[in-house]
Amino acid sequence: MSEEIKIGLETHLQLLTDSKLFCGCPTTGEDNPNSRVCPTCLGMPGARPRLNKRAVEMGIKVALALGCETPEEMNFSRKTYFYPDMPKNFQITQFSVPVGKNGEVTMELDGKEKTVRIKRVHIEEDPGKTKHVGGAVTSSDYVLVDYNRSGIPLCEIVTEPDLKSPEEARAFLRKLADIFEYLEVYDSSDEGTIRSDANVSTGGERAEVKNITGFKDTEKALRYEIRRQENLKKRGREVERETRAYDDSSGTTKSLRTKEEEADYGYIFEPDLTKIEIRSDWKERLGEEIPELPHEKKKRYVKEHGLSKEMAAAICSDFDLAKCFEALAKEKDTKLVGNILSGPVKKVLNYNEIRFKESELNREKLRKVVEMVESDEITERNAEMIIRDIAVEDKDPEKVKEEKGFGKVTGDKLEGTVEEVVKANKEAVKDYKQGKDEALNHLVGQIMKKSGGNADPQDARKLLMERIEE
């Protein structure tokens, strides 16, 4: 990929408030179209917006957590556009004085630290949702509109074009979602609520790719767009400055229109909302409510609990998993808890593409698993098999252990198995004695097999070496 790749993201995350940004309509609940609406979020003439203080507080916290400057006074603006998803023909957003400016996010990718500058953070309302029936935008028979989403509070994060690859962009979004989750202003279990527009240039003009949802699709859309631009250049053609739409079914981007400038939106101050004063005592109080953030937590786990950087990173990337770790680390062997949570637990969550709070796991169940390993009732490998089961179904770990016939093979029984394996594999023993280390792995494998996976491979290896070297 080209050295000159520059990617900037404009990402919307939904703020976790009970009511909408400018009215009292609930943000969740009844899903029937147009069931959570009122004259304000329907944009009726004369209906006035009332600002949701919780949403503003969440916005300020985000700005502070991203190291942004926050203004003493801020206001909202009208962004004019004509489309049925916003019947009042403008969106209330922030333009000249946003809630945050000039911050940064530091993330880690392949062991290297990378800082992405944040240009601005602002709060705005979501438009409604349109559904084209019987065809695409231009060929559909008619359009349905649902205003339940209209007025849902969003926080938009705009980066400088500091991202250099699709992988970096994905890692950045993951980091952003983690920070929002720690601030408890965002529900990370629904990746579908993260939407980004990306500005991509590979040396020439930049194209904007609109409406990409989630982490994976961002990486895919960017990969496609970079390849498209590089192919154009190879054929001696220029990349045009334009807006493109990402189509997730084909994984491609399509031209929508030549890019509009900010001036095309004709921003004016929103006259129905007064300016909002961010007093220093208010800001201070909100600052105090900001918890230890993922990168701080990670450092502390390495320093205080002696976890490796990788283990700490795996645990801290899920807020509820980190909470579980901290509780169990107080009662049990920290290293063992760290091993189990960053290893099998994280693996199972990733495999099922769920967060800890969406799984059937909880502190009590994992405490039992840790206790069984601690008391040599099961091996760490057994623990992993049990966690696979109890993560997706509400089951008792002890019952799963019994069902699967797990029970750690130790002492005389293990020695007996070692003896059997040594006798039955004379060739491999000879090979090992002649310096072939892989022969030992083969023998350990035989012991594991004979014990039905219930031996600890480390114990088996140790005993085996003692027995062979006798």
Ligand SMILES: [Zn+2]
């Ligand atoms: Zn409403």
